[in-house]
Amino acid sequence: MTTISKVRYSRRSLLKTGGAALAASALPAPMVWGQETKNITLRQFGTGVSNLNEVGQKVKEELGFTLEMTALDSDSVTQRAATQPDSFDIADIEYWICKKVWPTGNLQAMDTSKIANYDKIVGIFKDGKLTPESEIAQGTAPHTVGFVPEQGATSFADEPTQWMTLIPTIYNADTLGIRPDLIGRPINNWSELLNPEFKGKASILDISSIGIMDMAMVCESMGEIQYGDKGNMTREEIDATFAIFTEAKQNGQFRAFWKTFDESVNLMASGEVVIQSMWSPAITAVKSRGIPCVYQPLEEGYRSWGGGIGLSKSLSGMELDAAYEYINWYLSGWVGGFLMRQGYYSAVPETSKEHMSENEWGYWFEGKEATGEITSPFGDVLAQAGETRDGGSFYDRMGSVACWNAVMDENQYMVRKWNEFISS
Amino acid sequence: MTAETDTPTASSAAPAARAGRRLPAAMVAWFQAAPLALVLGAFLVLPIIMIVIVSFWGATEYSIYPAFQFDNYEFLFSSPVTYKVFFNTFKYALITWAATLLIGFTVAYFLAFHVRSLTWQIALFLLCTIPFWTSNIIRMISWIPFLGRNGIANSTLISWGVIDEPLEWLLFSDFSVILAFVHLYTLFMVVPIFNTMMRIDRSLIEASYDAGATGWQTLWHVIVPLTKPGIMIGTIFVITLVMGDFITVRFMSGSQSANVGRLISNDIGLLQYPSAAATAVVLLVTVLLVIGILLRFVDIRKEL
Numbered sequence: 001m002t003t004i005s006k007v008r009y010s011r012r013s014l015l016k017t018g019g020a021a022l023a024a025s026a027l028p029a030p031m032v033w034g035q036e037t038k039n040i041t042l043r044q045f046g047t048g049v050s051n052l053n054e055v056g057q058k059v060k061e062e063l064g065f066t067l068e069m070t071a072l073d074s075d076s077v078t079q080r081a082a083t084q085p086d087s088f089d090i091a092d093i094e095y096w097i098c099k100k101v102w103p104t105g106n107l108q109a110m111d112t113s114k115i116a117n118y119d120k121i122v123g124i125f126k127d128g129k130l131t132p133e134s135e136i137a138q139g140t141a142p143h144t145v146g147f148v149p150e151q152g153a154t155s156f157a158d159e160p161t162q163w164m165t166l167i168p169t170i171y172n173a174d175t176l177g178i179r180p181d182l183i184g185r186p187i188n189n190w191s192e193l194l195n196p197e198f199k200g201k202a203s204i205l206d207i208s209s210i211g212i213m214d215m216a217m218v219c220e221s222m223g224e225i226q227y228g229d230k231g232n233m234t235r236e237e238i239d240a241t242f243a244i245f246t247e248a249k250q251n252g253q254f255r256a257f258w259k260t261f262d263e264s265v266n267l268m269a270s271g272e273v274v275i276q277s278m279w280s281p282a283i284t285a286v287k288s289r290g291i292p293c294v295y296q297p298l299e300e301g302y303r304s305w306g307g308g309i310g311l312s313k314s315l316s317g318m319e320l321d322a323a324y325e326y327i328n329w330y331l332s333g334w335v336g337g338f339l340m341r342q343g344y345y346s347a348v349p350e351t352s353k354e355h356m357s358e359n360e361w362g363y364w365f366e367g368k369e370a371t372g373e374i375t376s377p378f379g380d381v382l383a384q385a386g387e388t389r390d391g392g393s394f395y396d397r398m399g400s401v402a403c404w405n406a407v408m409d410e411n412q413y414m415v416r417k418w419n420e421f422i423s424s
Numbered sequence: 425m426t427a428e429t430d431t432p433t434a435s436s437a438a439p440a441a442r443a444g445r446r447l448p449a450a451m452v453a454w455f456q457a458a459p460l461a462l463v464l465g466a467f468l469v470l471p472i473i474m475i476v477i478v479s480f481w482g483a484t485e486y487s488i489y490p491a492f493q494f495d496n497y498e499f500l501f502s503s504p505v506t507y508k509v510f511f512n513t514f515k516y517a518l519i520t521w522a523a524t525l526l527i528g529f530t531v532a533y534f535l536a537f538h539v540r541s542l543t544w545q546i547a548l549f550l551l552c553t554i555p556f557w558t559s560n561i562i563r564m565i566s567w568i569p570f571l572g573r574n575g576i577a578n579s580t581l582i583s584w585g586v587i588d589e590p591l592e593w594l595l596f597s598d599f600s601v602i603l604a605f606v607h608l609y610t611l612f613m614v615v616p617i618f619n620t621m622m623r624i625d626r627s628l629i630e631a632s633y634d635a636g637a638t639g640w641q642t643l644w645h646v647i648v649p650l651t652k653p654g655i656m657i658g659t660i661f662v663i664t665l666v667m668g669d670f671i672t673v674r675f676m677s678g679s680q681s682a683n684v685g686r687l688i689s690n691d692i693g694l695l696q697y698p699s700a701a702a703t704a705v706v707l708l709v710t711v712l713l714v715i716g717i718l719l720r721f722v723d724i725r726k727e728l
Contacts, residue, residue, distance in 0.1 A: 073693070075693060075694060075695055076695075078485075078695075079487075079695050082487070083487055100485065200592050203678075206679045208694075249680070254678075254680065255596055255678060256596045256677075256678020256679060256680060257678060257679035257680060258678075258679070259674075259679060266568075270569070270572050270573070270574065270575075271572075271573060271574050272572055272573055272595070272596075411485065412485065415694055419505065419687070419690055420503075420505045422679065422680075422682055422686075422690070423505050423508060423509050423512075423681070423682035423686075423687070424505075424508075
């Protein structure tokens with residue numbers, strides 16, 4: 001599909017510059033379209049996870065244009081997408097951020113007919129169902145904010161339409177990380193985080209929007225609170241959740257709270273903490289130091305998150321074409337393979353398969369035993385032959401998502417309560 | 425700090441008048457003070473005014489809008505968390521002050537009165553400053569592996585048989601926060617105290633001994649009163665640094681305790697700039713009050 005759009009550039013460029021090109025025929029004629037795309041720069045910003053320099057380099061190699069990437073934390077990403085539409089071309093944001101930002105009208109919907117691999121995108125991002133039997137999880141499930149009825153609409157459509165808000169890029173299912181060697185017994189429930197057995201050895205992340213979801217999973221698992229919707233709690237539910245956690249904090253349940261990826265790795269690797277909320281690559285980082293660490297699947301299911309790329313409303317003309325070209329390339333497999341070899345999932349897994357070895361595909365996606373060493377794209381050994389991925393296959397993991405990262409109506413109230421919890 | 429910078433204004437008039445220029449002396453003085461005044465105005469006074477203005481603004485989830493409302497202050501003063509956090513901030517400041525004063529005074533006393541040769545005094549003084557060639561944050565973070573559950577401190581104590589179980593309170597506690605503060609800021613106490621001690625006329629101490637005073641009496645009735653300005657300068661340094669800090673508290677308490685600085689940094693992280701500004705204003709006023717009270721005890725300008 002890349003050639004099609006390049007031909008389009010060439011035709012347009014020829015019309016524009018045809019006369020001049022003829023007049024200057026003495027000059028050795030360069031590939032006009034090639035020159036023009038080279039001058040295009042797309043500015044992408046987003047959270048750290050998928051803003052990878054490797055992707056930028058590959059784009060330059062394969063598509064010819066420049067992708068400038070800026071990594072920010074999720075609060076700043078939200079602010080920028082909401083208030084400065086002219087400062088970016090492509091926003092790499094999470095779905096819950098999309099829910100906040102889309103109503104501002106700063107992003108434009110994408111025409112799915114221009115997305116070559118649209119039909120292969122997994123169901124989670126279309127009708128919300130991974131398989132026809134799947135139940136839809138609580139929170140801001142991607143499909144609920146994935147489509148709009150028409151270009152320019154500021155409210156979301158209830159079912160898939162021709163206009164997509166974000167093209168899904170990367171997603172995963174999060175759970176608790178544990179040190180099996182220091183715990184020495186099976187862990188099967190979220191409620192174990194507050195088990196007095198781990199007094200002074202537990203941790204939770206100090207990022208309110210995600211931490212509150214982990215808290216909710218724990219409280220529900222303890223049987224203390226039944227939530228209407230964990231992704232959109234009432235004030236009473238928020239108060240009850242914090243009451244339980246404040247009590248646990250004052251009893252010394254927590255060793256520390258972490259805010260950055262590195263902190264979570266160090267807490268776990270040093271043995272300060274034996275059970276905590278964690279992100280998938282952090283588990284990998286602990287393991288690569290030779291320390292046993294398990295991303296423990298739990299009965300209540302996972303807390304999941306997903307990101308996608310959206311287009312600024314100010315994109316048009318050749319830049320818009322380049323952006324579509326970039327999206328099509330993103331879904332065509334190389335990036336997917338690159339991300340899946342780190343433990344994330346790609347929105348179009350089948351195209352990624354071609355960019356992974358059979359062993360890698362079996363380990364990461366199908367949950368099979370590794371037949372040889374599994375290495376990350378950066379060369380670190382992550383698993384030996386005979387090991388399997390924690391949680392099993394793609395369908396086992398993404399099939400048991402209990403809730404999605406979300407933004408609540410009572411968000412500001414929750415944030416204030418969070419601040420109180422930290423200082424209590 | 426501003427008090428010190430005012431002094432050149434008054435004393436600079438005379439030389440210009442002597443040079444016989446046409447400009448009136450007062451004008452010259454103004455011109456001479458102008459560069460510093462402009463720099464301070466642009467980089468100190470204006471930003472503070474801006475903070476005060478923004479503290480009355482309103483905020484939505486991702487933007488701030490000009491307004492004149494007292495919401496931010498109202499929320500701040502009505503929340504029990506604020507009082508708790510201010511109490512915590514004072515607690516850290518007070519304990520750190522006491523510890524740094526004790527250590528700082530002892531070190532300075534040793535350097536000034538026990539080390540006889542000037543070469544050795546300078547050499548030992550420089551030795552004190554060597555840790556300060558590394559970054560603040562590095563010095564703080566290096567405590568974490570030392571104090572951890574399986575860290576050097578605990579494993580040493582266990583191998584000596586002093587304790588059977590690792591001490592949990594060594595890290596991620598108020599103890600570790602204050603330890604880091606004391607480690608980071610003691611030098612700010614040593615330097616001014618050492619400086620004033622070096623100016624004490626040695627004959628006063630001899631006179632004290634000749635008059636029959638014991639070592640303690642000399643220390644208490646001669647040396648301490650004469651080092652007061654140094655102690656006061658050190659105190660101002662330590663108190664303002666501890667009260668304005670947020671990163672030490674965050675790292676050394678494992679994010680589990682908060683001081684006012686963390687309250688502000690949390691607000692900034694959540695894009696609640698007006699509320700952060702309001703907290704900053706209250707903190708600024710508090711710190712100024714504390715310094716005002718301290719200066720009641722010693723008139724630094726007179727004593728220097």
